[in-house]
């Protein structure tokens with residue numbers, strides 16, 4: 001990977017390896033969400049996609065994720081403008097908005113555990129979709145986010 005590539009190149013100029021390395025491993029984008037049809041606001045649940053390994057906050061079947069979870073939104077440089085629902089902490093959103101990566105990002109601190117220790121990741125609170133019955137999902141709403149928030 002090129003030195004400090006996230007500061008020197010646009011998202012669409014990144015190699016596949018650099019693109020993947022940009023993910024901080026927080027798992028926040030793998031939390032379930034409901035969208036209000038009228039306002040567009042998002043209700044974020046403390047329930048993670050059934051494929052998220054909550055311990056590592058990584059997808060347990062990344063190569064086949066879209067075949068197995070049709071709602072899984074594939075992040076690409078071409079679609080970044082659509083992804084306003086990503087958390088403000090997300091490295092892709094930061095770079096797209098011209099912001100710096102956080103000090104806890106693995107590319108900055110060299111420590112892939114810091115995102116968890118700092119409480120940025122979902123490791124400490126998320127439960128798996130496998131363990132929550134459909135009728136109880138609404139009980140797990142943890143935040144309502146305006147779509148531009």
Ligand code: SF4
Pocket residue numbers: 022023024025026027028029030075086087089090091092
């Ligand atoms: S929110 Fe962004 S940085 Fe966090 S896991 Fe998802 S894509 Fe990676």
Ligand code: SF4
Pocket residue numbers: 029030049050051052053058059060061062065066069072073
């Ligand atoms: S399929 Fe994998 S990448 Fe997609 S939302 Fe689920 S855990 Fe996240």
